[in-house]
Amino acid sequence: MSVLLWILFGLIVGVIAKLLTPGRDPAGFVVTALLGMAGALLGGFIGRALGLYPSYQSSGGFFMSILGAVILLAIYNATLGRRATRP
Secondary structure (H helix, E strand, O other): OHHHHHHHHHHHHHHHHHHHOOOOOOOOHHHHHHHHHHHHHHHHHHHHHOOOOOOOOHHHHHHHHHHHHHHHHHHHHHHHHHHHHOO
16 A cells, blocks of 8 residues: 555656646656656655754655655756657
8 A cells, every 4th residue: 555655645746846847848647656756765865864854754755855856857858858859
């Protein structure tokens, strides 16, 4: 059950990150969910490494997860996005 919750959380974070990132995004549903899950891991790691919040604080983790997903989505768009839009 926890794996399904991580997928759902990643999808929510990925959709929010997609809405916050300007420009056209060629990513589909699966890529959005994967970027959201990876962003949640990245954001949580960065937040805990910098000491911004303890591991049990969920609201700080949510915002850092969105930030991590926005960062990964921007990297994705900068590298693969250009290649996907070329003929």
